[in-house]
Amino acid sequence: MLQPKLCKTWMPFNFSKDVLGVIIYLAIIGVTYFLVVKSSFQYIPGYYLSEVHRFTSFLAVGVGVLLFILTSFSDPGTVKAENVTKYVCAYPYDNIIYTEKECSTCKILKPARSKHCSICDRCVARFDHHCGWMNNCIGEKNIRYFMAFLVWHFLLCLYGAVVLGLVLASRLKELKVIYILTAYYGVENSFFSLAPHIVQTFKWQDYINWKRKLNETKTSAAALKASISGMTGEKKPPESKWRAFFRRSPLEDVEVTKDNIYDKGFVRNLLEIVCPLSSKRSFTHNKVD
Ligand SMILES: [Zn+2]
Ligand SMILES: [Zn+2]
Helix, strand or coil, rough: CCCCHHHHHCCCCCCCCCCHHHHHHHHHHHHHHHHHHHHHHCCCCCCCCCCCCHHHHHHHHHHHHHHHHHHHHHCCHHHHHHHHHHHHEEEEEEEECCCCCCCCCCCCCCCCCCCECCCCCCECCCCCCCEECCCEEEEECHHHHHHHHHHHHHHHHHHHHHHHHHHHHHHHHCCCHHHHHHHHHHCCCCCHHHHHHHHCCCCCCHHHHHHHHHHHHHHHHHHHHHHHHHHHHHCCCCCCCCHHHHCHHHHCCCCCCCCCCCCHHHHHHHHHHCCCHCCCHHHCCCCCC
């Protein structure tokens, strides 16, 4: 049975539960952005960077935090007595993985693809997982925010790497590092002319000599092994246990018919994430697509 929680009546989330993930996320993104501002903002604008990156970087981090908050504090699609029939109609039972049964805790019907989250103590429609970082379930209604959060942070990492790379390139250009190196080696106006010096620094000839000696040793070892085999008689080695393990199983020839009624193709699956079924008019009117 659902236990009413007093703290939920005045707080948007249960603070007494594990909010460590939220604090860690905010600390990581906050400290990282602070370090970037302290170390790199003095070089913006630079030779390859305009001033706009001071604002766009803040905006990019802000959107990331916003998506985190949206995912953390949004309803993942809680199945209640009022909406369970609509969810059951929207996600019919396939009678393979999902069959009609009641949640033993909530005492309501479990729609297909739903799951009871023991941490949040509720049934969630099209349950994906309970995210410890977000301190929330990821389900039918908030998976769009979660996916946007993941994609956005991937792009944020790329953007950060490119901007920091350009900050470095700008500094090299401004400090005329290549020019100074060129002057130091006494080669006029050509960075590529440094190549012989660099090659000498890495002792390329020593590497070639070492490689040749290694090949000679390998050849001698192979010849010795072949002569020993000749003396003891050639014998086919037994089949490796690993080879036997990975040998093609006769069961692999059996054709498995895919019968996943929830797979509607790439585009419609994606649309289902962006526009959850529960937000459609057909859902509120209790019709199945
Ligand atoms: Zn339940
Ligand atoms: Zn949960």
